[in-house]
Amino acid sequence: MSKEDAVAFPIPVINEINAPYWESLRHQQLSFQKCAACDNKWLPARTECPRCLSPEIRWVAASGDARLISWVVYRKAFHPSFADRLPYNVAVVELNEGPRLISNIVDLEGLNELAIEMPLQLVVRDEHGVAIPAFRKANT
């Protein structure tokens, strides 16, 4: 048995607080939280607004338009599940609505296509049976 088989792929832990986020991805949509009291918008899911501490929170669908803040390319695996994907990228992405998240940039011809501030577009993809957000270069 290889090391990869011995370690389970780290699929997200879905709980009461973040369930709407993962449910919306199953419907090809990325959602973020918005405070009903102060209009603050954020990810990941929380139980109180990190700006005004109100518990009055709504889920809002994002447009899917975003931009690239930064990225890295893994040359060594930090987890056995990703050893056969090297080199792979992980990026910080900012949604046009404001919230930032960790994701991957997909459909690249080469890493030299990447540049900070480049416009991105949401692509929902399947990862071990879970719908997760990725981004690709926006059609411009």
Add this chain to the structure above:
Amino acid sequence: MRGNVVIAGIGHTSFGRHEGRSTYSLNAEATRNALQDAGIEKERVDGLFVKFPTSNFEFMYGQKLAESMGITPRIGGVWDQGGAANASLIGFASMAIEAGQCDVAVVTFADNPKSGTRQAYQRAWGSDEVFGWFGIPPGYAMIAQRHMQQYGTTAEQLGAISVACRKNGANNPNAQLRKPITLEDYMASDLIVDPLRRDDCCLVSDGGAAVVLMSASKAKELGVEQPVPILGYGQGQTSLEVALRPDLTTTAAKISAQTAFAAAGIKPSDIDVAQIYDCFTITALMTLEDYGFCEAGQGGKFVEDGGIELGGNLPMNTSGGLLSETGMPGMQMVIEGVRQMRGTSYNQVDKAKFCAISNQGGVMHTHSTLILGQ
């Protein structure tokens, strides 16, 4: 508060591998050496401030350590701030001394991630494992990439920090890695997580380090031979998650340094020597900018022009830093700062009067600054 509290003694273990030794044992050796250096008896210690071992969290560690060292502190415990904790604990201990909560404080840290577990450094950040987001170096790489893209900072400029620290460490008989490198060696070292190479990353080390603090008047009363006054200290913190920071190219180092410089009543240009936390080269480069030693975005040029080398404007990490002396989180930099102020460093900066020290933790999440004088 300026200079009211002094560092009266410094002590550490050897740095590298301590197979089979507990962190209690390493703390005890470091504390024994620090008390001996100060020339005072352990019985006088009534404050014990501890950064718990990063690689292995243990409930009530500070209390267990006090018990194992036969100390019953009036004030003490652990502080959880990652790599900023040692410098921060020196600030807290100073406040405690000035507030009359203790007379003689020991601040100590030990860890054994090299011979023991280093699981804490491999973990995922938040719930983003599904994207392959694991480990500490990638967080720093994410910040480095943004800095390089935004300001044109180059790999060669990051390399200049690695080369300078390794050169200083080669001259330090206590350094774990005493092998100088050239910029060519640096550029040839493996990419771990693009844009960071192996030689951008600090060492993994077992070891312990401790300092003894007391008021300047107490040091005089006890006949402490080489007290080094603490002129200022400061702290700061930004978001834990790199992804949630509105600006990746500046950190809480800025507010931390402003607080410390204001307390010390001096400016960055007054600093003669600096010990700047270099867990990764980008950390040191951005700290130089945030401290005001150069403008935002100019860190690359500053280090490339030799500003941080011995003989430069701001000799940095004169014992080798985390890249060469030991990868331990920070106390060794305080100890080297004390040596510089005493005039006893292996890479002594001539006529150095003021030393700035930075410690930081998380992924440039927490920050702590100390300014020492004479």
